[in-house]
Amino acid sequence: MTYLIAGVMGWGVVAVFHGSPGAGKERKSESRTQRAATAIPTGRDILARLETERKLHAGRTEERLTDDVRALLEKHLAALPPSGDPAADVRDAVAKLGDLDELAEDLNLLEKKFSDRIDIAAKFHRWMEHDRQAALEYVNGFPEESYGPLASGASYGLELWAAKADPEKLKDLILANPDKGSSFLMVLGLGTQTGAAGDLASVTKLYQEMKPGMLREFSGGVAEHWPVERVGELADFAMAQSNSFLLSGTLKRMKPEEAAGFLNAAFEAGGNEEALKQFSMNGGLSLLSGFTGELGFDETVALQVRFYRLNGDSPSARGTAERNALGSEVFKVLDRGGLGDVLQSFAEGKVEASGLLAAVQSALPELSASHPDLLRDQVYGAILRRNPIAAVELYAGIPEAERYQKLNAGIVYTIGTTPGPQDVYDLFEAVPHKPEFGSLQSRERAWNRVSAMSYSIYGDDYIEWMRKLPAGMNRDMALTAMAAQLEKNDPGQAAVLRAEKSQK
Numbered sequence: 095m096t097y098l099i100a101g102v103m104g105w106g107v108v109a110v111f112h113g114s115p116g117a118g119k120e121r122k123s124e125s126r127t128q129r130a131a132t133a134i135p136t137g138r139d140i141l142a143r144l145e146t147e148r149k150l151h152a153g154r155t156e157e158r159l160t161d162d163v164r165a166l167l168e169k170h171l172a173a174l175p176p177s178g179d180p181a182a183d184v185r186d187a188v189a190k191l192g193d194l195d196e197l198a199e200d201l202n203l204l205e206k207k208f209s210d211r212i213d214i215a216a217k218f219h220r221w222m223e224h225d226r227q228a229a230l231e232y233v234n235g236f237p238e239e240s241y242g243p244l245a246s247g248a249s250y251g252l253e254l255w256a257a258k259a260d261p262e263k264l265k266d267l268i269l270a271n272p273d274k275g276s277s278f279l280m281v282l283g284l285g286t287q288t289g290a291a292g293d294l295a296s297v298t299k300l301y302q303e304m305k306p307g308m309l310r311e312f313s314g315g316v317a318e319h320w321p322v323e324r325v326g327e328l329a330d331f332a333m334a335q336s337n338s339f340l341l342s343g344t345l346k347r348m349k350p351e352e353a354a355g356f357l358n359a360a361f362e363a364g365g366n367e368e369a370l371k372q373f374s375m376n377g378g379l380s381l382l383s384g385f386t387g388e389l390g391f392d393e394t395v396a397l398q399v400r401f402y403r404l405n406g407d408s409p410s411a412r413g414t415a416e417r418n419a420l421g422s423e424v425f426k427v428l429d430r431g432g433l434g435d436v437l438q439s440f441a442e443g444k445v446e447a448s449g450l451l452a453a454v455q456s457a458l459p460e461l462s463a464s465h466p467d468l469l470r471d472q473v474y475g476a477i478l479r480r481n482p483i484a485a486v487e488l489y490a491g492i493p494e495a496e497r498y499q500k501l502n503a504g505i506v507y508t509i510g511t512t513p514g515p516q517d518v519y520d521l522f523e524a525v526p527h528k529p530e531f532g533s534l535q536s537r538e539r540a541w542n543r544v545s546a547m548s549y550s551i552y553g554d555d556y557i558e559w560m561r562k563l564p565a566g567m568n569r570d571m572a573l574t575a576m577a578a579q580l581e582k583n584d585p586g587q588a589a590v591l592r593a594e595k596s597q598k
Contacts, residue, residue: 159253167254171216180221187214194242211247218251230271256283272305281308285315292321294331310339317343329356338372342381350385354397361400374401383422394419424472427457441480447487475504482517483524495531502536506543515548522568545575565596
């Protein structure tokens, strides 16, 4: 079964997970053959893709049931006439939709077919009640890279059924189908029910029975639906179990100052090092960065520094924490703070980078006054993918060597806003390295980041793109970075790429 996770960060690329996302098996939405004919996109291409994904969400292809869709589904389910063959009802209704993968990519048609998909969701729910194993085998039988369960509406029906099923029967069904894609929504449903019951004994028992790949979804359901007045109790349990997924979900239910107080107390108490390390390595630091606006910049940075030092990153701890905290605020202002029109005007060349910076400074006056240079750096990183060459204007008034270093660092140290590889190449060609700039290390780090992300998305197409670049320093650095990525798993290919450099 396939689940759609829309890209919300800078790459804006759809990822498709087969089975449980917690199991870490990730693939791209397009096959390598399909991608081969597609040019490596620029930042504007990526933004167009991101906008398409947002429209897909508006077209109701969310992976999870929203409240309004759930209400419609329950109403339709109650009105379904009796059936002598629930399986045939689903198969016939799905067949009438046509090609499900094409449907998933046609936004207008997807919206027009929404009522049909709700009907299928309701009929699939009924099939689950009639013969849950057969229904699961059907939904797990879609091709591996198919949007079928999502586009048809079957996954909605499965989620609703899992949220209401008898917990013991649901657990047995999960354990009987542990490696199937459908287990994701069923485990989530079991977590939802267990969390709503507020019984730690049940949570403990189920943790012992769940497979490791199921813990993320189960923990998410428990944390999201646990009684809010008892979240402190659940946080203590999560800490004692070193369960980073449950801890993160529980802290999200707290006010930022309460969550920060809990974590600081855990540091002071001692003995929680392993649990805190796991928390920081599984999204905890991103969660903390989001506290900045409510908790305060200094308090957020101080807490993050404790985590970085716990992980042995003492020398750069404060600088990294400051970048994360301020970068999170810049990202929120640009994404949800009413500056969308200004950002779009910058992307279209109608507003200069300095004008956009002034708008962000007005939105974050205290941080602008206390950390003006860092704020500028984070704005630069956030707007790189919108209009890379124009973004360089932010550094027009500083020495050329410093501007060079900041340009490189912006690609490495920003939150989810890395521009596409073609943009990076164009940018580096526009601001070339000079001997007086010193070491190439900062530019090498930038290419390392770009290569890792690009290869994970485009596969061998990225390598072919690199090979077609004009001979020169940037092509050589791209080849070197890619060779380093391949060295462990494909040393032969890594050697081939190094041999293709113009400067040996």
